[in-house]
Amino acid sequence: MAWVFPKKLVMGSGAHIDHFTVAINLDCIEMKEDTTIGRSNWITGFPTQTQSQHFHHKENRRAELKLHTGAAITKNHHIDCTDLITIGAFATVAGYDSQLLTHSIDVVKNRQDCAPITIGDYAFVGTNVVILGGATLPAYSVLGAKSLLNKKHREEWMLYGGVPAKAINEIPSRAKYFTRTESFVY
Numbered sequence: 001m002a003w004v005f006p007k008k009l010v011m012g013s014g015a016h017i018d019h020f021t022v023a024i025n026l027d028c029i030e031m032k033e034d035t036t037i038g039r040s041n042w043i044t045g046f047p048t049q050t051q052s053q054h055f056h057h058k059e060n061r062r063a064e065l066k067l068h069t070g071a072a073i074t075k076n077h078h079i080d081c082t083d084l085i086t087i088g089a090f091a092t093v094a095g096y097d098s099q100l101l102t103h104s105i106d107v108v109k110n111r112q113d114c115a116p117i118t119i120g121d122y123a124f125v126g127t128n129v130v131i132l133g134g135a136t137l138p139a140y141s142v143l144g145a146k147s148l149l150n151k152k153h154r155e156e157w158m159l160y161g162g163v164p165a166k167a168i169n170e171i172p173s174r175a176k177y178f179t180r181t182e183s184f185v186y
Contacts, residue, residue, distance in 0.1 A: 004029070006065075007047065011035075015067075018075070026081050028064040032089075034183040035067040038075035045081035046103070046114075054112045055082065055103070061114060068121070070183035083114040083133060088121035090183060095127020095145065102133040120156070122178045140178045142171060 001019045006026035011017075015031035018039035023029060026045040031037070045063035046055060055061055062084040067073070070090040077093060079085060082103035087093065093100070103114035117131055120139030125131070127145045136152040137143050137160065144161030153160060157178075159169045171178075177185070 006045075012069075023065075026063050026065060028062075028066075030064065030066045032067060032069040032071070034070050036072040036183065037067070038073055040076045041073060041079060042077070043079045043081065055114055057111070058083070058114060062116075072183060084116040085119075086116070087119045088123060088139060090180060091119050091121060091123040091125070092185070093119070093125045095125075097128045098125060098130070100131045104133065118152075124177060140171070144168070 002017050002021040004017055004023040006023060006029045008028040010030040012031060012033040014034040017037045020040040021037055023043035025047055027048055043065060047063050048061055063081055064084045065081045066086045068089040071087040073093040074095060076096045077098045080101045080103060085100055100117055102117055103112060106113040115133035117133060118136040119125060120137060122140050123137045124142045126143055129143055129147045131149045135149040137149055138153055138156045140156040142159045143149055143165060144159060147161045147165040148163040149165045155167055157171045157173060158167050159171055161168050
């Protein structure tokens with residue numbers, strides 16, 4: 001019982017979209033093997049093939065959501081794919097009530113603008129965060145609960161947190177979340 005209608009939907013073996021998720025106005029959702037979009041997520045975008053002047057200046061914009069092998073989005077998140085959102089292999093958007101927002105108003109230029117969001121392989125996104133367009137959470141890293149990620153970070157094996165998020169502590173390379181071979185965490 002979900003309403004999922006992008007222009008193109010690609011679901012690999014074992015990919016799953018749970019009840020009460022709505023996904024509309026996207027060019028593409030691509031889910032690799034063993035990926036999950038949990039229940040009650042609101043996933044929207046602004047398709048590229050419209051007559052609207054919104055985002056007309058963004059020539060290579062892609063209104064897409066891509067989940068790589070083993071990636072998961074838990075439940076009750078708002079995900080705006082006006083531009084590309086990539087969630088890396090075995091990464092988790094965890095908890096509840098997070099917002100991934102690829103677009104907003106550029107007040108200097110007085111127009112809608114957008115930029116992609118990238119969440120790296122094995123990254124862990126804590127509950128109730130905000131991630132803005134142009135932001136990157138590197139592979140093998142954690143974004144702490146209630147944080148604001150608003151820029152590209154590059155350092156892996158790091159806990160990021162705060163408003164705005166900054167590097168807080170290193171994560172030990174022996175942390176088992178970052179070496180698992182199954183998508184589900186028991």
